[in-house]
Amino acid sequence: MMKKNLMFLALAAIGLASCNGGFKKGNGGMLYDIHVDKGAPRVKEGDFISLQLIAKTDGDSVLMSTYEQGRPIITLLQKAQASGDIFAGVKLLGEGDSATIKTNIDSIMKKGMRRPPLKGKYIVYEVKVDKVIPKGKMSDTAFNSAITTYLKAQAEVMKKAEPAKIKKYIADNKLTVTTTASGLNYIITKQGTGDKPAAGDTVEVNYVGKFVNGKLFETNLKEVAQKEKTFNPMMQYKPIPVVVGVKAVIPGWDEALQLLNKGSKATLIIPSNLAYGEQGNQVIQPFTPLVFDIEVVDIIHPDPNAKKPAAPAPLTLQQLQQQAKQQQAPAKK
CATH class of the missing domain: 3.10.50.40 (Chitinase A; domain 3)
Structure with a gap:
């Protein structure tokens, strides 16, 4: 029993x-x-x-x-x-x-x-x-030091892995790229017409920003945002204005935009030293290469008689969009 x-x-x-x-x-x-x-x-x-x-x-x-x-x-x-x-x-x-x-x-x-x-x-x-x-009985100084040491070691691992990530992305997508002296990789997928922009010109740009794993992190194209389920009704989905040659954007963009004339489309594979570097930003890790599909919608030359403003501090693409949105808002009566 x-x-x-x-x-x-x-x-x-x-x-x-x-x-x-x-x-x-x-x-x-x-x-x-x-x-x-x-x-x-x-x-x-x-x-x-x-x-x-x-x-x-x-x-x-x-x-x-x-x-x-x-x-x-x-x-x-x-x-x-x-x-x-x-x-x-x-x-x-x-x-x-x-x-x-x-x-x-x-x-x-x-x-x-x-x-x-x-x-x-x-x-x-x-x-x-x-x-x-573990924090345990460690002093705050020792604990913070241990964390800093670990994060630095992880950053070094990411730094060493970056070239292989770029090489793999190019190989996996069977891309034939042009590489500039700075390390910018680009492919012109549609050739535009006319002159290329010079420093001080404003270039209006459509873009799709991705990581090398294909994950979208930012775009100003409504149809892409909707497809990738990142659509934000508060965003202005329209070309963003970028003044080239004055360090208003990441170096990879600043260089690439001056290689393209109106109507051009290109894919950029940008190493981190031409993007957000060892610091990264809110959504981008340190030592992260980025991929952008961009289109030059228009090139606007400055008024030669206008007083030149001081060079602005570098802005993120999101800040540029917000700036454009504020400029387009109707004036209060």
């Missing part, structure tokens, strides 16, 4: 596990399945972490992916904002571990907050912890 009871309990346990798909229950309705457990100490609040993450809906619709963005999440682990949220889930892991974590949308919503317009019960996270620097 004892053996029969034990067998029944074992079968029941197997059946329960299969119904839950191998997931274990955490607080706040969270479910988790640890795929790789290296046995490292678990992450604690305040520790530095670098992790790769894909967030999806129940229906496998991707909400965000660090792999697509080309950059991991680098942060100090925060205190869980709600029982069973992603921060609580990450605390179940250590360096080198990976897991699927399902957070119950209704459970993690604070009182009074509106539920996000997502179908299904869960937000599903695929998480891989690349690096942990």
Whole structure:
């Protein structure tokens, strides 16, 4: 009788596990399945972490992916904002571990907050912890120094990998590029007519900006934004004006625009030293090569009698769009 009871309990346990798909229950309705457990100490609040993450809906619709963005999440682990949220889930892991974590949308919503317009019960996270620097009893100085050392080492890895990324992109897309002395790679896909712009001329440009993995990060073409599901109704989807030769944009653009006449289209593969360099910006990692498909819509020569303004500070493409939007706004009466 004892053996029969034990067998029944074992079968029941197997059946329960299969119904839950191998997931274990955490607080706040969270479910988790640890795929790789290296046995490292678990992450604690305040520790530095670098992790790769894909967030999806129940229906496998991707909400965000660090792999697509080309950059991991680098942060100090925060205190869980709600029982069973992603921060609580990450605390179940250590360096080198990976897991699927399902957070119950209704459970993690604070009182009074509106539920996000997502179908299904869960937000599903695929998480891989690349690096942990425990705060422990380290002084703030020592802790910050350890983080800085790690980030510098990671930047050096990215710097060394950049030439291979550019070479692979060109080879994979079977491109025959012209490379300038600065390292700018370009292909003229449609030849325009007339003179090329000189320093001080304003060039009106359409563009599509991508990473070498093909992921779009910015465009001023409405149809492209809609297709890639990045459309923003607040954006002005029209050619942006760029004054060339005065360092108003990244060096790769400044050089390339002076090689193209009106009506030209070109693909630019720009190394990071001609883009956002070792600093990067909000959406672009340090040492990140960029790909732009551009079109010169028009070239406007300055009034020779007008007083020349001082050279402006370099602007991002987003700032140029915002500037153009403000210039086009109707004057208040």
